[in-house]
Every structure is written in C-alpha cells, then in structure tokens.
Amino acid sequence: MKKAIITLPDKWLFFLTSDAMEYSVFTIIAYLLYYYILKFKGFWYKTSFIMLFIVVIALLALLKSYRIHNVIILDRSFDFFTEFIGKTFLFYFLINFVNRLDFFNRYKNLEHQLNLAKGQLLRNQLHPHFLFNAFNSLYSMSLKNSVETPDTILKLSGMMRYLTDDSANKKVKLIHELKFIEEYIAIEKIRFGTQANIKFLIQGNSEGKNIEPLLLIILVENAFKHGFYINDKNAFVTINVSITDQRILFLVENSILNKQHFNTTNREGKGLDNLKKRLQLLYPKKHKLVLQHRNDIYRAQLEINLV
Structure with missing residues (x-):
C-alpha cells in the first residue's frame, strides 16, 4: 500500500x-x-x-x-x-x-x-362451532344419566388436545386427522345410540401422508347437522375414505328427512364457505369439491392431491 x-x-x-x-x-x-x-x-x-x-x-x-x-x-x-x-x-x-x-x-x-394468517383465522373459526355441537351431545347424555358420559368426556378431551396442539401445525399426519374424525363419530354414536345408522369406512394406507388439519371434519359436521339431527329410523350418515398413493377421496352422504323442510340454499353455511376458502389457499388446483342433492340424499365429495 x-x-x-x-x-x-x-x-x-x-x-x-x-x-x-x-x-x-x-x-x-x-x-x-x-x-x-x-x-x-x-x-x-x-x-x-x-x-x-x-x-x-x-x-x-x-x-x-x-x-x-x-x-x-x-x-x-x-x-x-x-x-x-x-x-x-x-x-x-x-x-x-x-x-x-x-x-x-x-x-x-x-x-x-x-395466506398462513388467513388459513389460521379460518381454522380458528371452526373451533366454536365444533365445541357447540360437542357440548350439546354431552348435555343430551347427561340428561339421560348415561354411563358412557365419562368415556365421552375423555374422548372430547383428546379431541380438544388435537384442536389446540396438533392442529396449530401447518400440516398434520393424515392418520391423526382420521383418528380425530373417528372420535367425533364415536361421540355422535353415543349420543344417538348404538342402533343409529352411522358408518365410517377407510380404504387404503394413511401412513406417511400429511394433510392440512381440520378440513375433512367440516363435511362430517355438516352431515350430522343437516342429516342426523334427530334419531329417525331412516336417518343415516355414511363416510367413506379412499386413499391411493398421494391422493385422498373423502365421500360423505347423509339422509335428508322430510321433517327438515330442507332448503339447499341454506346448506352451504359458514362451515362449507370456510372450507372452500381454505382449499383455495392450501390446495390451489389440487382439489375438487362436489356437493350434490339428489333423491333425498346429500352427497359431499372432496378429492385432494396431497403432494
């Protein structure tokens, strides 16, 4: 220098x-x-x-x-x-x-x-609606002094842990999401009795696959809200899950009872609206949601590419 x-x-x-x-x-x-x-x-x-x-x-x-x-x-x-x-x-x-x-x-x-903030906001809006339905079920059971009330509370506790802990993650294991739905259906079966026509079938392997949390439960809640709110002998809810490779097909069918005075324009409320928004944010061009009302049966089919 x-x-x-x-x-x-x-x-x-x-x-x-x-x-x-x-x-x-x-x-x-x-x-x-x-x-x-x-x-x-x-x-x-x-x-x-x-x-x-x-x-x-x-x-x-x-x-x-x-x-x-x-x-x-x-x-x-x-x-x-x-x-x-x-x-x-x-x-x-x-x-x-x-x-x-x-x-x-x-x-x-x-x-x-x-987009993450929007997704979290839409996800959080699900919790009050779910809790409202769950506590209504517990209330009905307590009025009947059901011996299964403690077991139902335990199941609800596990579901609450999933809502507050696991669902805070961006993605969760598909097997955990299906387990959450299974426990929700178990509570509904206890509420409506063992003779209730409620079926939940899973085909395929869910191991090693991930999904955005609290998407599928919306269709299940909707089915019980509109198709099984009274214990009618003709009422039914059928849920079929088909898993192939990196794709999941989630099919929910429920009865439409004449006593409901069903109106298709009222069916797509806050829950389904949130679901559509979240799917657009989380799985753009990787999902297909079909909602049909035919022959007193409401059918919701959601197909998601998990890749």
Whole structure:
C-alpha cells in the first residue's frame, strides 16, 4: 500500500483510466442516480447532477484517449464516451433489476405469511362451532344419566388436545386427522345410540401422508347437522375414505328427512364457505369439491392431491 501511494503521482493517468477505476465510477454514478438523484423533486436539481455525471464521464473518455494515443483524438474520445455511457446505464438497470427481484421476493414472502394468517383465522373459526355441537351431545347424555358420559368426556378431551396442539401445525399426519374424525363419530354414536345408522369406512394406507388439519371434519359436521339431527329410523350418515398413493377421496352422504323442510340454499353455511376458502389457499388446483342433492340424499365429495 505504501509503495502504491509513493508511485501514484507518476502513474496517475494510468490509475484514473484503469478498468477498475472506470467501473467504480460507473457504479457510483448508477447508484446515485437510482437511489438519490432521480428521487429529487426539483427538475433543475436532477438536471444539474445528470450534467455533472456526463462531464465526469466525458473527462474519463478524454483521459483514456490521451493515455492510449498521447494526444486527444475526438473520434476515439467520443467512442469511449458512448461506451462509458452504455456501461453506466447497464449498471443502472442491473441495480434496478436486483431491487425489483428483492422486492418480488419480499412480496412473495409477505403473500405467503398473509395466506398462513388467513388459513389460521379460518381454522380458528371452526373451533366454536365444533365445541357447540360437542357440548350439546354431552348435555343430551347427561340428561339421560348415561354411563358412557365419562368415556365421552375423555374422548372430547383428546379431541380438544388435537384442536389446540396438533392442529396449530401447518400440516398434520393424515392418520391423526382420521383418528380425530373417528372420535367425533364415536361421540355422535353415543349420543344417538348404538342402533343409529352411522358408518365410517377407510380404504387404503394413511401412513406417511400429511394433510392440512381440520378440513375433512367440516363435511362430517355438516352431515350430522343437516342429516342426523334427530334419531329417525331412516336417518343415516355414511363416510367413506379412499386413499391411493398421494391422493385422498373423502365421500360423505347423509339422509335428508322430510321433517327438515330442507332448503339447499341454506346448506352451504359458514362451515362449507370456510372450507372452500381454505382449499383455495392450501390446495390451489389440487382439489375438487362436489356437493350434490339428489333423491333425498346429500352427497359431499372432496378429492385432494396431497403432494
């Protein structure tokens, strides 16, 4: 460093017109233009600084022409000037591109965080509705002094643990989600009696597969809410789960009793609306939800690609 400083006065022309010095000047000008000069409000401020930068670049071009030819050649100086202007704009656009890329990354990250927050909000809206139904079941059992009340409370406790702990994760094991549904159905069977026509069938292997929590339970709750709210001999709820590779097919069918004065426009309430929103957020273009009302049977079929 000491030797370089000592020899600098003799090599000042080479130093000022070296590639490293030129690129440093271009980068500084591009940086100042992008972050400061073009953000000035006054027109004359911008114009003054831009003219100053042009003069600096022109001087560099003249010095480089003098260093190479030992005399200033205007044609060669102009060639260097246009080359330097082009490199300055190149650095300017490079800085702009990097900033745009950084902005895009921050935007995508913000969008991701917003989607997570939306999903969590929609998920949390399920809890009060589920608890309302579960405590209604316990209330009905307590009025009958059912001996199965303690076991039902224990099941409900396990479900509450799943709601508060496991379901807080972004994804849960599919086997745990199906276990949660199984316990929910067990409570409903206790509520309506062992003779109630409630079936829950699983085909395929759920091991090693993950799913967003509390999606499937909405269709199950909906079936009991609209198809099994009274213990009628003709009432039924059938749930079939088919698992193949990385795809799950969840089919729920329930009876529609004449006593209900069923109205299909009222069926898609808060629960199904939340389900549709969550599916759009969590499985875009990877799910298919079909809702059908046919021959006194309501059918909800949800197919999800778990990959």
